[in-house]
Amino acid sequence: MKKSKRTKKSNSWKIKQHRDQFFKKSKILGYRSRASFKLIELNEKFKFIKNNSKLLDLGSSPGGWSQVASKIITQGKIIALDIKSMKPIKNVNFIKRDIFEEETKQIILNFFQGKLDIVISDMAADTTGNKSLDSIRTNQLCSEAIEFSTKILKPTGVFVTKLFMGDDFEEVKDLAKKTFKVVNFFKPDSSRVESKETYLHCKILKTL
Numbered sequence: 566m567k568k569s570k571r572t573k574k575s576n577s578w579k580i581k582q583h584r585d586q587f588f589k590k591s592k593i594l595g596y597r598s599r600a601s602f603k604l605i606e607l608n609e610k611f612k613f614i615k616n617n618s619k620l621l622d623l624g625s626s627p628g629g630w631s632q633v634a635s636k637i638i639t640q641g642k643i644i645a646l647d648i649k650s651m652k653p654i655k656n657v658n659f660i661k662r663d664i665f666e667e668e669t670k671q672i673i674l675n676f677f678q679g680k681l682d683i684v685i686s687d688m689a690a691d692t693t694g695n696k697s698l699d700s701i702r703t704n705q706l707c708s709e710a711i712e713f714s715t716k717i718l719k720p721t722g723v724f725v726t727k728l729f730m731g732d733d734f735e736e737v738k739d740l741a742k743k744t745f746k747v748v749n750f751f752k753p754d755s756s757r758v759e760s761k762e763t764y765l766h767c768k769i770l771k772t773l
């Protein structure tokens with residue numbers, strides 16, 4: 566077998582193994598999606614979820630991130646929001662709506678009776694098959710989540726989001742840096758190496 570073919574084969578074997586490893590782990594631990602491990606790793610690194618946090622999970626369905634948050638937040642409050650349905654999770658208040666709908670912000674502020682400690686967003690646009698277009702559409706959601714979080718976060722709040730290393734990556738990065746005093750990038754081990762996704766951890770609004 567030629568060397569390049571062999572390398573390709575062994576790479577795809579590694580990717581499959583990696584995917585299976587987190588898939589199996591999520592089944593054993595009862596998580597609804599492999600995405601749970603990404604939030605677990607992000608929180609191990611930046612330690613932002615506290616037991617009394619007020620947290621909003623944007624693009625929450627099927628619920629992997631909300632499951633992780635609900636295990637830690639025993640005295641705070643959680644809202645999960647998605648345009649798709651989500652099965653109930655203990656301590657999590659799910660609302661089925663679009664982040665772009667006008668009343669969304671007010672509904673959230675009313676529920677928490679004030680501003681929030683944390684906004685996490687794993688929102689992603691439905692895939693079209695065109696990777697470049699998919700990444701642009703998801704990064705637009707990411708920019709929207711940054712704007713949205715400025716209206717609902719406490720000045721010392723934390724914002725975490727998925728982001729794709731696509732054409733408009735720099736634009737979103739600049740927006741995050743304009744909005745928050747601290748901006749960190751992190752690629753969890755549970756995120757596939759070949760995936761262009763990375764994660765942003767931001768804190769402290771620049772208005773402070």
Ligand SMILES: C[S@@+](CC[C@H](N)C(=O)[O-])C[C@H]1O[C@@H](n2cnc3c(N)ncnc32)[C@H](O)[C@@H]1O
Nearest residue numbers: 600624627628629630647648663664687688689
């Ligand atoms: C990758 S999934 C999230 C997985 C989730 N974090 C988990 O751990 O199970 C992305 C989600 O973003 C949602 N989404 C996309 N556009 C949205 C919008 N405008 N408002 C709310 N949710 C949206 C999709 O419906 C989808 O369920």
